[in-house]
Amino acid sequence: MLSAVLMNVPSPVTITVETLPDATGVVSVDGEIDLATSADLEARVREHVAADGPRTVVIDLAACGFLDSTGVAALLRLHGELAERTIGLVLVAPPGPVLRVLSLMGIEQRLAVVPDRAAALQSPDAI
Template sequence: MTLSLSTTRDAGTITVTVTGAVDLSTAAALDEAVAAAVDDGPPSVVVDLAAVTFIDSAGINALLKSRRLADERGRQFRITNPTGIVRDVLDLTGVLDHLSG
């Protein structure tokens, strides 16, 4: 499956925009992109999931690791715009509120 990542910076926030499927074969790329954003030092990191078409346990793990890293570095972290099946999976696994807040 394919994954596309882009990063933008605006007024103290870095947004990582994710497009495509986040699964076992692509989760490491997401993990690396968000870790780089966190290490870049902004007060806030946002992961925009509006264009994510699929997420599995590896993708969820990458998001949880990213949240934990941001917390350790004193950065705010949240996901935005999960839709459809991605929102349902995050909600059913009980991580939607934790990652959104």
């Protein structure tokens, strides 16, 4: 029943992907990452990696207004998948509710989390 309800609700997220000249992939999230949208984020990152082969993926959550546990799980799965392919992963999460969730769940100890895109592009995790 829940899936039927979710299928009739427009997605509260826009995910855009770009490849920078240095082969860094930037995935920008505008909206919410939750049960209804986390699979979309994973799919977009996987498609990008398969098509463009970036050295590093930056997931920019600056415009993400909400992140739940399914979104965090998606980020952790992506981190594992990318690490297996020696692709770096950096999250952009400025101060606010998304960073608070990441901090409370201890994600900052497992993934590179920086406050802005400029810091992400300078991160040592950006291989």
